[in-house]
Amino acid sequence: MKTLQNIINGLNITQILGDHQHAMIASLEFDSRKVNVNDIFVALKGTQVDGHLYIDEVIEKGAKVIVCEVLPSNLHADVVYIQVEDTTIALGVLASNYYENPTKDLKLVGVTGTNGKTTTTTLLYQLFEKLGYPSVLVSTIRILINGDVYPTNNTTPDIVTLNRIFKEAVDRGCEYAFMEVSSHGIDQNRIAGLHYVVGAFTNITHDHLDYHKTFHNYIQAKKKFFDQLPETSYAISNLDDKNGRVMLQNTKAKKKFFTLKGDAEFKAKILESRLDGMLLDINKNELWTSLIGEFNAYNLLTVYAIAMLLGQDETEVLTSLSTLSNVDGRFQSFRTDAGAVVIVDYAHTPDALLNVINTIESIRTKNEQLITVVGCGGDRDKTKRPEMARIASSRSTLAIFTSDNPRSEDPEAILSDMEKGVEPQFFNRTLKISDRKEAIKTALKMSNKGDIILIAGKGHETYQEIKGERHHFSDVEIAHELSQQLNK
Numbered sequence: 503m504k505t506l507q508n509i510i511n512g513l514n515i516t517q518i519l520g521d522h523q524h525a526m527i528a529s530l531e532f533d534s535r536k537v538n539v540n541d542i543f544v545a546l547k548g549t550q551v552d553g554h555l556y557i558d559e560v561i562e563k564g565a566k567v568i569v570c571e572v573l574p575s576n577l578h579a580d581v582v583y584i585q586v587e588d589t590t591i592a593l594g595v596l597a598s599n600y601y602e603n604p605t606k607d608l609k610l611v612g613v614t615g616t617n618g619k620t621t622t623t624t625l626l627y628q629l630f631e632k633l634g635y636p637s638v639l640v641s642t643i644r645i646l647i648n649g650d651v652y653p654t655n656n657t658t659p660d661i662v663t664l665n666r667i668f669k670e671a672v673d674r675g676c677e678y679a680f681m682e683v684s685s686h687g688i689d690q691n692r693i694a695g696l697h698y699v700v701g702a703f704t705n706i707t708h709d710h711l712d713y714h715k716t717f718h719n720y721i722q723a724k725k726k727f728f729d730q731l732p733e734t735s736y737a738i739s740n741l742d743d744k745n746g747r748v749m750l751q752n753t754k755a756k757k758k759f760f761t762l763k764g765d766a767e768f769k770a771k772i773l774e775s776r777l778d779g780m781l782l783d784i785n786k787n788e789l790w791t792s793l794i795g796e797f798n799a800y801n802l803l804t805v806y807a808i809a810m811l812l813g814q815d816e817t818e819v820l821t822s823l824s825t826l827s828n829v830d831g832r833f834q835s836f837r838t839d840a841g842a843v844v845i846v847d848y849a850h851t852p853d854a855l856l857n858v859i860n861t862i863e864s865i866r867t868k869n870e871q872l873i874t875v876v877g878c879g880g881d882r883d884k885t886k887r888p889e890m891a892r893i894a895s896s897r898s899t900l901a902i903f904t905s906d907n908p909r910s911e912d913p914e915a916i917l918s919d920m921e922k923g924v925e926p927q928f929f930n931r932t933l934k935i936s937d938r939k940e941a942i943k944t945a946l947k948m949s950n951k952g953d954i955i956l957i958a959g960k961g962h963e964t965y966q967e968i969k970g971e972r973h974h975f976s977d978v979e980i981a982h983e984l985s986q987q988l989n990k
């Protein structure tokens with residue numbers, strides 16, 4: 503049990519009712535379904551429902567403290583009510599206090615941007631572990647605390663989970679923390695109250711307009727992360743992105759930039775590009791990496807720059823960087839038994855798809871086919887669909903449109919949204935096979951030795967969500983399994 507007084511320290515309170523001096527708290531919750539006796543419940547106005555609707559229910563379950571924006575009309579004498587202006591911000595303060603401000607004891611780096619967050623944070627984590635620092639990673643794929651895996655269901659988890667993870671990391675001796683900061687996370691204040699030493703921006707392109715409505719709002723959501731960084735921290739941004747400067751416009755943090763095309767403190771050039779890796783020049787040092795594609799040159803440059811800002815030794819960083827391997831489901835490739843190359847990539851935005859296809863173009867010869875298997879997620883930004891289909895059909899020898907995670911949507915409806923983007927001269931280059939396994943099978947059957955099969959959109963995911971239900975599904979597993987079957 504913890505004292506309420508400690509937990510509400512620093513909270514911006516509008517009004518407090520009840521005996522708050524003596525209250526003791528068992529646990530901090532914002533979901534009524536998890537509340538138990540003596541808990542503190544924070545009512546959040548969500549995207550689906552308003553948590554204030556559950557106040558009676560949690561009091562019935564024994565909650566002793568309610569934090570809310572609007573006081574309920576029926577007040578209970580033995581309950582403490584704390585009214586605040588914004589419960590999402592309040593939750594940040596409460597969570598930090600509850601877990602004893604763990605991010606003050608960590609060097610926390612946050613990476614935001616449309617693409618490259620998972621890759622950059624995972625490479626940072628791998629680098630710092632190699633350099634001998636126990637670290638923590640919070641990413642779309644997994645949470646890792648010094649090698650131990652914890653499951654996750656959001657790219658940026660809620661602020662209570664984040665503080666709990668960081669507290670455990672501190673207790674286990676971690677020094678560095680690397681986390682993805684999604685635009686949803688920023689917008690919903692899931693990062694409120696965290697202490698960052700570095701904030702990094704990868705890029706911003708088309709995604710999530712279902713949520714943010716306009717590209718302008720999407721930019722502003724990302725920018726809010728940099729606006730909130732303290733003076734003592736660094737804000738580092740991509741100079742080659744149209745909005746790279748805008749991101750840092752109002753930050754109090756020390757500004758830094760990286761570039762592949764212009765001039766900045768951190769610069770890189772691709773000297774050589776092959777199917778098995780790239781030779782890079784980073785700030786006048788040569789670096790061989792097994793990662794490929796221009797976008798990975800950006801990711802590695804970002805990692806190098808952050809390591810320099812964090813005071814690491816340049817030679818050690820470069821040596822370790824060159825030993826890092828790719829992240830699961832990001833340009834993950836293997837050769838089939840029939841001699842074609844399968845590339846599984848998490849490209850689920852038009853820009854990512856274009857980048858991956860450009861990378862493949864730069865290494866494939868003219869007489870090899872590129873067969874792209876791609877779908878678009880349901881209950882997500884619909885305007886991505888025709889764009890991704892247009893890119894896949896105009897840039898591949900054959901594009902097979904299939905299902906990604908249809909979620910609650912009709913798979914056929916998603917496919918017809920995609921088809922609207924195909925330009926008439928490319929109609930004969932497309933096929934529509936809604937069953938993803940069948941689509942992959944067809945791609946494998948139609949391929950010859952040396953051809954490239956790109957399976958885009960799901961990367962590391964090990965499920966497919968259809969009509970709200972998740973079934974086990976892995977592009978990598980299925981492609982391996984089918985490749986063996988077809989070659990028998």
Ligand SMILES: CC(=O)N[C@H]1[C@@H](OP(=O)(O)OP(=O)(O)OC[C@H]2O[C@@H](n3ccc(=O)[nH]c3=O)[C@H](O)[C@@H]2O)O[C@H](CO)[C@@H](O)[C@@H]1O[C@H](C)C(=O)N[C@@H](C)C(=O)N[C@H](CCC(=O)O)C(=O)O
Nearest residue numbers: 532533534546548549550551553556656657658660684686
């Ligand atoms: C649309 C969205 O972003 N939803 C996130 C949000 O939940 P919400 O606001 O929708 O919650 P809600 O259902 O309206 O409920 C409101 C409040 O009432 C509470 N409640 C609700 C029901 C009940 O019976 N009792 C109760 O107390 C809820 O616990 C909540 O506090 O806050 C939750 C806790 O932080 C998130 O887990 C949840 O993410 C959902 C699962 C999700 O799918 N989010 C996606 C869109 C997302 O956030 N993606 C980004 C990555 C995007 C990218 O860059 O690629 C991410 O960071 O994961």
Ligand SMILES: Nc1ncnc2c1ncn2[C@@H]1O[C@H](COP(=O)(O)OP(=O)(O)OP(=O)(O)O)[C@@H](O)[C@H]1O
Nearest residue numbers: 616617618619620621642797800832847848849854
């Ligand atoms: N720096 C980059 N710039 C553009 N595209 C990239 C970059 N890094 C990776 N990609 C492409 O975007 C895909 C997603 O990469 P990654 O998972 O690192 O991004 P993310 O920002 O974490 O995505 P999410 O928002 O889903 O968490 C990759 O599979 C690759 O195709």
Ligand SMILES: N[C@H](CCC[C@H](N)C(=O)O)C(=O)O
Nearest residue numbers: 850878879882906907959960
């Ligand atoms: N973080 C992204 C992941 C998309 C992955 C793709 N496979 C899909 O299901 O749309 C999102 O939630 O929009």
Ligand SMILES: [Mg+2]
Nearest residue numbers: 619620642657
């Ligand atoms: Mg990610």
